[in-house]
Amino acid sequence: MKQVAINEWIRQELSKCLLFDIPEDLIMYIHSIKNAHEIDVYFRTLLDFNNPEHKAFIEELKRRLGHTDGPIMQPAKGSSKGAGKGKQQQQQQQQQQQQPQPQQVKQAKSNAPPAAPAPETSSKKKTKYVNLYGQDGELADVVLLKGRHRCDCQASKHRLVNNCLHCGRIVCEQEGSGPCLFCGSLVCTEGEQRVIESSSRKGDNLRRSLMEQHRPAGWEEALATRNRLLEYDRNSEKRTTVIDDEADYFKTHSVWLSDTERKKLEQLEEEMREKRHASRLARKVTLDFAGRQVVDEAPLSVDDMDAILRQASLVDAPQQSRAGDGKASGHGSAAREDDDNIHPALCGPAPTFIDIVTGAPQPQPALNPSGFDGVYSRVQDKEFLEMSDLRHCLSMHQPWASLLVAGIKRHEGRTWYSSHRGRLWIASTAKPADPETVREMENFYRQLYADETIEFPTQYPTGCLLGCVTVQDCLPQEEYRKQHPTGESDSPFVFVCTEPQELPVRFPMKGDHKIYMLDARIHQAAIKALQRLAKQNKQLDN
Numbered sequence: 001m002k003q004v005a006i007n008e009w010i011r012q013e014l015s016k017c018l019l020f021d022i023p024e025d026l027i028m029y030i031h032s033i034k035n036a037h038e039i040d041v042y043f044r045t046l047l048d049f050n051n052p053e054h055k056a057f058i059e060e061l062k063r064r065l066g067h068t069d070g071p072i073m074q075p076a077k078g079s080s081k082g083a084g085k086g087k088q089q090q091q092q093q094q095q096q097q098q099q100p101q102p103q104q105v106k107q108a109k110s111n112a113p114p115a116a117p118a119p120e121t122s123s124k125k126k127t128k129y130v131n132l133y134g135q136d137g138e139l140a141d142v143v144l145l146k147g148r149h150r151c152d153c154q155a156s157k158h159r160l161v162n163n164c165l166h167c168g169r170i171v172c173e174q175e176g177s178g179p180c181l182f183c184g185s186l187v188c189t190e191g192e193q194r195v196i197e198s199s200s201r202k203g204d205n206l207r208r209s210l211m212e213q214h215r216p217a218g219w220e221e222a223l224a225t226r227n228r229l230l231e232y233d234r235n236s237e238k239r240t241t242v243i244d245d246e247a248d249y250f251k252t253h254s255v256w257l258s259d260t261e262r263k264k265l266e267q268l269e270e271e272m273r274e275k276r277h278a279s280r281l282a283r284k285v286t287l288d289f290a291g292r293q294v295v296d297e298a299p300l301s302v303d304d305m306d307a308i309l310r311q312a313s314l315v316d317a318p319q320q321s322r323a324g325d326g327k328a329s330g331h332g333s334a335a336r337e338d339d340d341n342i343h344p345a346l347c348g349p350a351p352t353f354i355d356i357v358t359g360a361p362q363p364q365p366a367l368n369p370s371g372f373d374g375v376y377s378r379v380q381d382k383e384f385l386e387m388s389d390l391r392h393c394l395s396m397h398q399p400w401a402s403l404l405v406a407g408i409k410r411h412e413g414r415t416w417y418s419s420h421r422g423r424l425w426i427a428s429t430a431k432p433a434d435p436e437t438v439r440e441m442e443n444f445y446r447q448l449y450a451d452e453t454i455e456f457p458t459q460y461p462t463g464c465l466l467g468c469v470t471v472q473d474c475l476p477q478e479e480y481r482k483q484h485p486t487g488e489s490d491s492p493f494v495f496v497c498t499e500p501q502e503l504p505v506r507f508p509m510k511g512d513h514k515i516y517m518l519d520a521r522i523h524q525a526a527i528k529a530l531q532r533l534a535k536q537n538k539q540l541d542n
Contacts, residue, residue, distance in 0.1 A: 006064055006065075007027050009064070010022070010027050010030060010061065013057050014057070016053075017047055017051075017053065017054055017057055018046065018047075029128065030042075030061075030065075031065070033065075033067075034067075036062050036067040038127075039058065039061065039062060039065075039067060040058070041127060042127065042128075043058055142157045142158065144158065144173065148174075148175055148176045148178060148181075148213060149174055149175065150175065150181055151172050151174035151175055153174070154170040154172070155170050155171075155172045157172070158173040158174045159172065159173040160172060161175070161176065161177055161187060161188070161189055162177075162187050162188060162189060162190070162193075163187075164180040164182070164185055165185065166180065166183045166185035167180060167183040167185070169181075169182050169183070171187045175187075176213075177189060177192055177210055178211070178213040179210075179211060179213065186207065186210060186211060188210060192206060192210070273417060273419075277476060277493075283296075388422055388423075389422070389423045389523075389527075390422070390423075390517075391425070391517050391518040391520070391523045392420055392423070392424055392425065392515050392516070392517065392518070393424070393425040393426070393465075393515070393516055393517070393518040394412075394424055394425070394426060394427070394514075394515050395427045395429050395511030395512065395513075395516075396412070396426060396427070396428065396429065397428070397429050397431055397433075398428050398429070398432065398433035398461075398462060399433045399437065399438045399441055399457070399460045400412070400441070401426055401427070401429075401460075401466055402428070402457045402460045402461075402466060403445070403456075404426055404497060404500065405426050405466045405467035405469065405500050405501075405502045406456070406457055406500065406502060407500040408445050408454065409488070409497075410488075410496070410498070411480075411484070411487055411488050411489045411494050411495065411496060411497065412489070412494070412495040412497060413489035413490065413492075413493070413495075414491055414492075414493050415491060415492050415493065416493060416514065417474055417476075418474050418495075418514075418515055419474070420471055420474070420515055421471055421472070421473070421474075422470060422471060423468050423469075423471075424469055424470070424471045424495075424497070424515070425465060425467070425468045425518050425523075425526070426466050426467055426468060427464065427466060427509055427511050428460070428461060428464055428466055428511075429462065429463070429511055430462050430510075430511075432460075432462050433460040433462070438460065442454075442456050444488075448486075448488060461506055463509070463510070464506040464507055464508050464509060465503060465506065465507040465508075465518075465522060465526060466502065466503060466506065467502040468500075468501050468526075468530075469497040469499060469500045469501070470497065470499040471497055472496045472497070472498055473495075473496045474493055474494070474495055474496075475493070475494050475496060476492065476493055477490070477491065477493070477494070480494045484496075501530055503526060503530065504529055504532075504533050505529050507522050507525060507526060509522055
């Protein structure tokens with residue numbers, strides 16, 4: 001047991017000094033050293049004697065092995081007992097026999113004639129060296145794990161098995177014979193290859209056993225990941241292609257516009273809105289005395305619309321294309337004033353007239369200074385706006401807000417026009433509903449629909465998000481009366497609302513004037529609540 005403890009101590013302490021694991025052969029060689037001088041000579045090549053830790057290790061090693069520099073004194077009586085005492089006394093006696101007594105040395109010096117001093121090399125033993133490499137050149141302290149494991153030593157630490165003939169990987173003894181861990185081809189030693197190529201039953205069995213060896217854990221997952229990454233790299237250009245569908249729609253608040261362009265587009269939009277929804281006091285009529293009729297001039301003529309769209313297209317076009325229109329137009333590629341008279345199937349520049357007498361071509365007509373090609377690349381799609389949810393919200397007083405969300409109130413009047421189409425969230429203001437007003441509105445809708453069984457809301461909460469509706473159109477009062485003669489609203493502009501959806505949970509919020517943007521967190525929670533309600537209704541229907 002004491003020998004095992006000393007070996008373990010040597011392994012731990014010497015590993016700390018040398019910073020690597022100590023093999024068992026080195027420990028056995030340390031035990032074979034006979035005296036302290038040989039210990040100093042051997043460890044002088046391994047350790048630094050100026051290092052206090054290394055020096056302390058050597059002194060402690062000498063003490064544990066029983067090798068001291070000077071004569072060892074006999075221990076006092078009763079100082080130690082047992083087998084340890086006997087062994088220590090035996091080692092001390094051996095050292096005393098090897099070292100001559102001082103008195104005998106004095107007598108020899110006085111009686112014998114002076115002789116030549118003996119060389120020091122005769123009393124020293126030859127230094128032994130331990131080979132750290134094996135017979136095949138591999139390190140003696142290399143660990144070989146059981147089974148097949150991935151190793152990138154390229155046969156520098158382990159024995160070489162062979163090279164993969166498919167991918168060229170160097171397979172060592174740690175990976176072993178079997179399928180290549182990179183490409184899956186068979187890799188085996190030369191002897192195994194000769195057996196396999198012998199076309200015998202033994203060769204077939206050997207090949208089958210090598211190919212059926214289990215791969216390392218996670219090999220299939222790693223191979224699938226490699227294939228997926230290669231596929232991603234192969235179609236990266238196709239996957240990362242940006243298709244900007246928003247560029248097909250005309251928007252005054254586009255993020256790609258500069259402040260100057262956005263301001264000009266807002267002015268154009270305001271101008272179109274004023275002309276379209278102008279007051280009846282500014283109405284213009286044409287008196288045709290010859291034809292005896294009165295012609296009502298449209299609030300926004302076709303010429304005005306074309307002029308505004310031309311200005312909008314110039315604002316929204318890229319700066320480079322605007323600058324290059326004038327240069328490219330000199331070659332006949334720009335639009336001319338008479339482009340409408342050219343057949344659309346004709347490609348290339350229009351033919352030019354050349355006078356036969358003079359031989360000079362006819363002067364070209366003046367080019368369109370605006371550079372407008374007559375094609376509007378951007379449209380404002382009503383169907384697209386109805387499909388999208390832009391978090392627009394409208395605050396209303398009670399009881400009209402709850403009646404609109406419940407589907408009883410279908411038309412909402414306002415004194416201002418809005419181009420909003422699609423989903424519109426409805427929120428109630430903080431003002432509580434008047435009971436008298438509630439009764440009047442309930443009686444009004446019973447008479448309007450001629451139905452006494454209408455189920456009205458049981459409560460009218462305030463200061464919260466109630467639900468949403470879909471705005472189909474915003475009509476002026478004249479057009480509204482044409483489409484809905486018995487309509488419920490007398491306001492200058494009327495929102496025609498459909499598809500009311502009431503939230504199962506009320507979200508408290510603070511409103512704002514006109515149509516405003518709903519908070520993103522409240523909007524997300526409301527969307528999830530509607531989806532959950534639709535899922536429950538679908539399960540009940542099934």
